Amino acid sequence: MFLFRKNRKKLKTKPMEQKAAQNGKETITLRDDLQDSVTYLEKFLGQNEDIVFRHFRIFGNFSAFLCYFSEHANPSEINTDILKPLMYPPEHIEKNPPDISNLVEVMIKEVLYQSKVKTITDWEVLIEGLFQGDTIMLIDGVNSGLKIGTRKLKERSIDEPRTELVVLGPREGFIEQLGTNIGLLRYRLPTSDLVIKTMKIGKFTKTKVAVCYIKSVTDPELIKEVEDRLSKIEFDSVLDSGIIEQFIEDNPYSPFPQIQTTERPDRTVGNLIEGRVAILTQGSPFALILPTVFNQFYQTTEDYTNRFLMGNFIRMIRILALVFSLIFPSMYVSFIAFNPELLPTEFAVAVSGGRAGVPFPAVIEVLVIEVAMEILREATVRLPQQVGGALSIVGVLIIGQAAVEAGFASPVTVVVIAIATIGSFATPVYTAAFALRMLRFPILILAGTFGLYGVVIGAILIFNHMLSLKSFGVPYMSPVSPPDKEGMKDVVVRSPLWKMKSRPRFLQPQDIDRVGAKTQDLRDRRRVPGPFDDSN
Amino acid sequence: MDTPKKITDIQTASIVISSIIGVGVLPLPLFAVRAGNTAAPIVTLIGIAISLFALFIITVLGMRHPNKTIFGYSEEILGKWLGRFCNIFVILFFALLTALGSREFGAVVTTAILRETPIEVTVLVMLLLAAITSRNDLNTFAYIHTFYLPVIISPVVIIVVLSLQNANALYLQPLLGNDIGDMFKGSLTIASLCQWSFVLTIIIPLMLNPKRAMRTGMTGLLIAGGILLMLVVASVAVFGAEETKKLLWPTLELARTTTLPGDLLQRMDVVFLTVWVTAVFTTLLSGYTFICHALSGLFRLRDHKIFSFSLLPIIFVLSMLPGNLLQMYKVIEFVGRFGLIVTIGYPCILLAIDLIRNKRGKRSAPTNM
Numbered sequence: 036m037f038l039f040r041k042n043r044k045k046l047k048t049k050p051m052e053q054k055a056a057q058n059g060k061e062t063i064t065l066r067d068d069l070q071d072s073v074t075y076l077e078k079f080l081g082q083n084e085d086i087v088f089r090h091f092r093i094f095g096n097f098s099a100f101l102c103y104f105s106e107h108a109n110p111s112e113i114n115t116d117i118l119k120p121l122m123y124p125p126e127h128i129e130k131n132p133p134d135i136s137n138l139v140e141v142m143i144k145e146v147l148y149q150s151k152v153k154t155i156t157d158w159e160v161l162i163e164g165l166f167q168g169d170t171i172m173l174i175d176g177v178n179s180g181l182k183i184g185t186r187k188l189k190e191r192s193i194d195e196p197r198t199e200l201v202v203l204g205p206r207e208g209f210i211e212q213l214g215t216n217i218g219l220l221r222y223r224l225p226t227s228d229l230v231i232k233t234m235k236i237g238k239f240t241k242t243k244v245a246v247c248y249i250k251s252v253t254d255p256e257l258i259k260e261v262e263d264r265l266s267k268i269e270f271d272s273v274l275d276s277g278i279i280e281q282f283i284e285d286n287p288y289s290p291f292p293q294i295q296t297t298e299r300p301d302r303t304v305g306n307l308i309e310g311r312v313a314i315l316t317q318g319s320p321f322a323l324i325l326p327t328v329f330n331q332f333y334q335t336t337e338d339y340t341n342r343f344l345m346g347n348f349i350r351m352i353r354i355l356a357l358v359f360s361l362i363f364p365s366m367y368v369s370f371i372a373f374n375p376e377l378l379p380t381e382f383a384v385a386v387s388g389g390r391a392g393v394p395f396p397a398v399i400e401v402l403v404i405e406v407a408m409e410i411l412r413e414a415t416v417r418l419p420q421q422v423g424g425a426l427s428i429v430g431v432l433i434i435g436q437a438a439v440e441a442g443f444a445s446p447v448t449v450v451v452i453a454i455a456t457i458g459s460f461a462t463p464v465y466t467a468a469f470a471l472r473m474l475r476f477p478i479l480i481l482a483g484t485f486g487l488y489g490v491v492i493g494a495i496l497i498f499n500h501m502l503s504l505k506s507f508g509v510p511y512m513s514p515v516s517p518p519d520k521e522g523m524k525d526v527v528v529r530s531p532l533w534k535m536k537s538r539p540r541f542l543q544p545q546d547i548d549r550v551g552a553k554t555q556d557l558r559d560r561r562r563v564p565g566p567f568d569d570s571n
Numbered sequence: 572m573d574t575p576k577k578i579t580d581i582q583t584a585s586i587v588i589s590s591i592i593g594v595g596v597l598p599l600p601l602f603a604v605r606a607g608n609t610a611a612p613i614v615t616l617i618g619i620a621i622s623l624f625a626l627f628i629i630t631v632l633g634m635r636h637p638n639k640t641i642f643g644y645s646e647e648i649l650g651k652w653l654g655r656f657c658n659i660f661v662i663l664f665f666a667l668l669t670a671l672g673s674r675e676f677g678a679v680v681t682t683a684i685l686r687e688t689p690i691e692v693t694v695l696v697m698l699l700l701a702a703i704t705s706r707n708d709l710n711t712f713a714y715i716h717t718f719y720l721p722v723i724i725s726p727v728v729i730i731v732v733l734s735l736q737n738a739n740a741l742y743l744q745p746l747l748g749n750d751i752g753d754m755f756k757g758s759l760t761i762a763s764l765c766q767w768s769f770v771l772t773i774i775i776p777l778m779l780n781p782k783r784a785m786r787t788g789m790t791g792l793l794i795a796g797g798i799l800l801m802l803v804v805a806s807v808a809v810f811g812a813e814e815t816k817k818l819l820w821p822t823l824e825l826a827r828t829t830t831l832p833g834d835l836l837q838r839m840d841v842v843f844l845t846v847w848v849t850a851v852f853t854t855l856l857s858g859y860t861f862i863c864h865a866l867s868g869l870f871r872l873r874d875h876k877i878f879s880f881s882l883l884p885i886i887f888v889l890s891m892l893p894g895n896l897l898q899m900y901k902v903i904e905f906v907g908r909f910g911l912i913v914t915i916g917y918p919c920i921l922l923a924i925d926l927i928r929n930k931r932g933k934r935s936a937p938t939n940m
Contacts, residue, residue, distance in 0.1 A: 373684070373685070374684065376837060376838060376841075377836050377838055377841055377842070378836070378837065379835075379836075380837070485685060485693075485696070486684065486685065487684065487841065487842075487845040488680060488684060488685060488693070488844075488845055488848060490845070491846070491848040491849065492696060492700060492848065495700060495848065495849060495852055496700065496703070498715075498718065498719075499703075499704045499707075499715060502707075502711055502714045502715050502718055503707045503711045503714075510714060512718060515718060516714040516715075516717040516718035517577075517582065517713070517714055517717065518579075518581055518582075518717060
């Protein structure tokens with residue numbers, strides 16, 4: 036301490052003001068005077084309950100100071116891997132003690148049992164590290180600090196994704212911690228082609244956001260565009276990937292999601308390989324996948340993991356459900372209210388018999404039941420799980436049975452609404468199902484005004500809107516329109532895997548081929564003769 | 572033009588097909604039979620031949636000036652002011668055509684499905700739909716046409732196929748008609764149904780490969796022509812020539828006679844008509860977009876969007892001018908035939924002057940196929 040008196044005299048003001056005055060820039064470099072820095076730190080952070088300040092002597096000789104946030108860093112690691120070797124140095128150090136000029140180098144190279152150590156001269160970086168769970172160490176007489184990675188976060192275990200369940204397929208889902216999520220991607224893609232770039236967004240939250248893509252496949256222009264849009268976000272709190280989505284999507288006023296969110300690492304990897312970009316956000320279990328086209332919203336990973344016929348059967352059922360969820364109630368209204376002559380006579384009689392006691396026009400009836408259904412659905416999501424089950428039974432009973440008996444709705448109406456609602460649950464991507472749920476109401480009103488003509492007008496409006504949408508420059512309805520021959524193999528029906536020879540062309544991948552020559556040969560022969568083959 | 576050149580061959584052909592197939596298809600067999608009785612198919616064929624010629628002329632013009640729309644090169648060929656003067660007629664004609672198209676469909680809808688709705692409402696709804704959509708750029712315009720193509724073609728094919736069970740080949744004979752003059756007049760009416768393909772003149776400069784415009788345009792027109800011919804043959808074969816003359820919209824009646832196997836739906840014509848909204852919409856969209864882009868070309872504006880809603884009242888008033896259905900069809904036939912001067916005569920003059928002056932576009936293209 037005495038040795039450095041001289042220096043202290045120079046340093047009357049706080050380190051912060053000192054540097055700012057010097058060159059007008061924001062960077063504040065560290066001074067070598069320990070006491071000064073400590074006073075500054077204590078003044079700056081001392082009121083926090085969870086901060087730990089610790090003075091000690093390195094090798095019994097050099098005054099040093101260490102601080103970390105106790106709940107954010109791992110104290111036992113700090114004790115055994117940092118403090119212990121420094122206070123109780125190895126033998127060769129004791130024999131040949133370093134002096135102040137090479138102290139830091141010796142410490143990093145020979146003493147500390149920690150892989151993530153950095154020498155840092157910038158105060159700001161040091162403090163930021165502190166807030167992220169790193170430990171910072173200052174040594175008297177050294178004008179740089181050490182940032183040691185001792186971060187330890189509480190995280191939940193990797194769980195089955197809640198929103199995207201599959202019967203056959205991996206059971207892992209993303210969690211909130213970015214590091215774990217990157218790990219989930221890395222082990223599925225053990226290749227140097229996978230690039231993960233991180234940046235920090237949010238004035239207060241300083242959320243770490245990772246842009247992932249496959250170097251040799253993804254269109255460089257797309258990557259540039261994504262990074263460009265991300266870098267333009269200046270917002271105080273980025274708490275979830277949904278907030279980032281709203282800042283980078285093309286048309287914020289469209290009901291349709293232009294970026295896919297997924298909880299599934301396997302789905303993310305599949306999309307990366309097709310040439311898309313994934314954005315992972317610290318604190319959010321949802322990855323953003325872009326660019327997105329509409330047909331992704333009825334595809335699931337199961338379509339591909341299942342065998343050809345089964346996968347396609349399920350997919351067609353799903354498309355049917357999607358169409359039902361959108362237009363089934365409005366079709367019903369227009370048939371009943373405008374064109375009952377279209378129905379077969381017996382059925383028309385039965386329907387009108389059921390509606391005999393209902394005083395409202397068909398539109399009102401359907402609208403009321405629809406609204407009741409939406410309320411019920413929202414309530415079941417919010418309620419605690421134990422109550423939720425009971426409520427849905429009560430709700431179904433009330434709305435189904437009692438409404439019919441009270442003459443509030445006809446039985447056919449209830450059936451129709453039920454099919455539409457179940458249909459919307461079959462849409463695998465929640466955000467897309469939401470869009471269709473919402474659009475059901477305007478179409479219903481159009482159907483009530485113009486009948487089938489109104490339904491078609493509504494459908495045309497929706498399709499035109501979808502055709503004009505773009506997601507990061509890719510038309511939303513690709514590969515249907517603009518048509519793409521290879522892409523058509525995965526629209527309504529997917530081709531067998533070996534026949535989908537190229538990546539979607541609308542993503543402009545650098546490398547188009549998916550299937551190697553050997554597989555193509557094998558599959559062309561169709562059948563490899565087996566040992567029990569008679570014809571062989 | 573700032574829009575990138577991205578319209579592919581398939582999209583170009585789709586634009587031609589779905590522009591042509593529109594509300595005009597509903598009374599088409601009536602026009603053909605009136606002109607030539609049992610020779611209706613021949614009348615249709617001649618009509619298609621005439622429109623092929625028209626398409627040939629505009630495509631040659633477009634390929635000689637692959638970077639300009641008709642509004643660009645006409646001013647170059649005729650001089651600035653004369654060119655603009657002529658183009659005003661083209662725009663007026665298409666405004667009239669779009670107005671009458673929406674009126675005609677409005678009449679069909681109020682007659683067949685929405686009997687209590689005033690015609691003004693149905694017309695306005697169709698025009699609004701076209702106006703909203705015409706705000707998109709031409710690439711989206713191409714996507715829209717391509718997307719709806721199957722929806723437009725499949726009902727016609729289904730109805731023709733299903734109606735074959737009631738067909739009688741004897742009704743089609745004799746193949747040749749008697750009155751050549753009448754037949755030619757009828758052919759002109761049918762050619763006038765195909766003049767929506769004139770929209771190609773604003774598409775060619777945005778094509779990825781303008782050199783193939785001739786092939787794709789002709790393919791599109793031939794497919795559309797084939798569908799028209801199929802409908803005429805089917806309605807004559809089902810109803811006979813004399814009966815067809817009594818029907819206002821023979822195509823709709825054709826749909827009425829057919830039933831789907833399985834008795835799922837009792838009547839097909841309403842379903843046919845509602846699906847048909849799509850076909851009418853694409854046709855009106857072509858007309859509307861054409862006018863918007865033409866006007867922005869005329870006034871040298873970069874953005875065509877301001878016209879999409881400001882035009883709406885004008886076109887709506889135009890569509891309300893005919894007093895009743897019969898008057899409307901008289902106007903449609905007259906305007907259609909008069910329009911051939913605009914869509915065939917005008918390009919012919921342009922091409923002739925262009926050839927004489929031999930003033931080529933920046934990238935000269937071969938003039939023949």
